[in-house]
Amino acid sequence: MTYLPKIKKKNIALPLLLLGAIFTSCKDQKEENKDQDNAQIEANSEELEDEAGLNELSAKEKEEGWELLFDGESTDGWRGYGKDSFPKGWVIEDGALKVQGSGAGEAGGGGDIIYKEEFKDFELSLEWKVSEGGNSGIFYLAEEIDGEPIYTSAPEFQILDNEKHPDARLGKNGNRQSASLYDLIPAEPQNAKPVGEWNKASIIVYRGTVVHSQNGENVVEYHLWTDKWKEMVADSKFKDWENFLNAGGEDKQGYIGLQDHGDDVWFRNIKIKKL
Known part of the structure; x- marks a missing residue:
């Protein structure tokens, strides 16, 4: 009799279990990756909704109550300081409000412009760039007073070519450089971008507290109408300007203004949120 060797039965249950586990793991991983992809798509969509085009408000900004003061195409809402109309010397160029340099400083050109509405507590945001040697x-909080220029009643966020304009070396401790409270408080740190590049400016006014921001950094903070404010003004060239000391007047509100100092300067993305 011939004996055939016994064939050992293989245990196939364990490999099948392993294959099932691997399949389940791959399926779970695919589902997880799909969920992550969907989440990323949703996040990207929300990010796109929050991105505003030039001279536009994003969906988020609209929800937060921001208002455009300039649409990039018209001068609606703006007029000359002390005037009923928009002055010559200002134009719209490539979606920006531009003051055309006269070469004669404040003595020439179209003069300063203001927005039609007065604001009390607010956050103002805009972008600006300046020409070489520009000023x-x-x-803000400006009053319109017959026979008086705007700067006699309004604090000023300085705009300047810090490299070429002599004002950068005048005043005290750099208090005439970009984003400074002009001639009173220097902007620290001084982070203005070079001539020809866009800078972002923000001004917050809330119950007398004022903050200047430049390119994403807070660079000036002070408090209007306080004893310290009065002392600071009394020790400056503004000391005899009662309307400046009492910026905003009795109602503590005023106009937003843009200065014509005789140089080419551009403004865009001008928007405001009432606080």
Whole structure:
């Protein structure tokens, strides 16, 4: 009799279990990756909704109550300081409000402009760039007083080419450089971008507290109408300007203004949120 060797039965249960586990793991991983992809797509969509185009408000900004003061196409809402109309010397160029340099400083050109509405507590945001050797400013809480220029009643966020304009070396401790409270408080740190590049400016006014921000950093903080404010003004060239000391007047509110200092300067993405 011939004996055939016994064939050992293989245990196939364990490999099948392993294959099942691997399949389940791959399936779970695919589902997880799919969920992550969907989450990323949703996050990217939300990010796109929050990104505003030039001179536009994002969906988020609209929800937060921001208002555009300049649409990039018209001068609606703006007029000359002390005037009923928008002055010559200002134009719209590539989606920006531009003051055209006269070469004669404050003595020439179209003069300063203001927005039609007065604001009390607010956050103002805009972008600006300046020509070589250029000078300008952003006024706030300005009163419109017959026979008086705007700077006699309004604090000023300085705009300047810090490299070429002599004002950068005048005043005290750099208090005439970009984003400074002009001639009173220097912007620290001084982080203005070079001529020809866009800078972002922000001004917050809330119950007398004022903050200047430049390119994402807070660079000036002070408090209007306080004893310290009065002392600071009394020790400056503004000491005899009662309207400046009492910026905003009785109602503690005023106009937003852009300065014509005789140089080419551009402004865009001008928006405000009432606080």
